Amino acid sequence: MTGRFRLYVDSQYASPYAMSAFVTLDEKGLPFEMVTLDLKARENTAAGFAAASLTCRVPTLVDGDFSLSESSAISEYLEEVFPAPRYAAVYPRERHARARARQIQAWLRSDLMPIRQERSTEVVFARPTDRPLSPQAQAAAARLFNVADALLERSATDLFGDWCIADTDLALMLNRLVLNGDEVPEKLAAYARRQWQRPSVQRWVVLSRTI
Numbered sequence: 001m002t003g004r005f006r007l008y009v010d011s012q013y014a015s016p017y018a019m020s021a022f023v024t025l026d027e028k029g030l031p032f033e034m035v036t037l038d039l040k041a042r043e044n045t046a047a048g049f050a051a052a053s054l055t056c057r058v059p060t061l062v063d064g065d066f067s068l069s070e071s072s073a074i075s076e077y078l079e080e081v082f083p084a085p086r087y088a089a090v091y092p093r094e095r096h097a098r099a100r101a102r103q104i105q106a107w108l109r110s111d112l113m114p115i116r117q118e119r120s121t122e123v124v125f126a127r128p129t130d131r132p133l134s135p136q137a138q139a140a141a142a143r144l145f146n147v148a149d150a151l152l153e154r155s156a157t158d159l160f161g162d163w164c165i166a167d168t169d170l171a172l173m174l175n176r177l178v179l180n181g182d183e184v185p186e187k188l189a190a191y192a193r194r195q196w197q198r199p200s201v202q203r204w205v206v207l208s209r210t211i
Contacts, residue, residue: 005032006062008049010039013207014121016172017071017109021059023168024075026200028087072105075165090165101159101166104151108169114140119176125209128180141177141184148174148188156187157194171195 007025009018013036025032037043037058044056052067053060060069061077068074079091092098114137123129133141148170151159159167174192177184184192195201 004063005030006035007032008035008037008044008053008058008060008062010058011036011043012039012125013204013209014125015058016121016169018059019172019201019204020071020165020169021061021074022204023198023200024078024090024165026203027090027165028078028082030078030082030087072102072109075105076102089162092160092162092164094160097160100151101164104159104166105169107147108173112140112144112173115144115173115176119180119182121172121176123180124172124175125205133182141182144173145185145188148191149185152187152191156191163195163198167195168198168201171201 005025007018007021009015009022013019022034037049039058043049044053044058049060050056052062053069054067055069057069059071059074060067061074068077075090079089083089084093091101114134118131118133118137119129151170158164159170171192174184174188175196178189178192196205
């Protein structure tokens with residue numbers, strides 16, 4: 001699929017942040033070209049990409065002569081440039097809910113490191129591990145469950161009544177545990193499995209990988 005945008009992602013399609021940007025573009029129905037970079041070969045440090053990305057990270061979105069990295073920044077940019085109702089919304093319209101969605105995204109990217117280390121996206125997109133969670137990861141999982149349960153108190157379907165990109169990000173974090181067979185409260189596991197079936201998410205999940 002080609003179009004106005006070029007989205008740089010990792011060649012293994014394993015980055016949760018690349019997935020988040022991909023889902024945003026897909027949900028909004030924006031044609032784009034996806035370009036892969038081999039991070040192990042440090043293709044992300046090549047001069048051409050570094051000049052566009054600034055931080056040498058994926059995902060990076062190129063829109064004409066403007067480029068932007070960091071997935072939540074990309075989603076917010078696309079939401080502003082292609083707003084509802086003409087395009088599908090990826091953030092809640094109500095300001096408090098929208099702020100909360102951004103808070104969730106920031107938290108998922110800055111906390112819960114033991115889960116991210118011990119349940120990498122390899123267990124999500126390739127194969128599980130039989131290594132038990134460390135006490136630190138168990139504590140992080142307990143924090144994740146408490147927050148997710150509070151957020152889903154009124155609905156077990158979507159965070160704010162209607163889907164938003166924070167649902168995809170939260171479901172991916174939960175699925176690091178769910179898809180590995182770790183113990184997860186059933187309400188949260190059901191939410192994560194349901195979110196995983198969203199068509200835009202599945203279009204990322206089914207990409208061919210050699211992890």
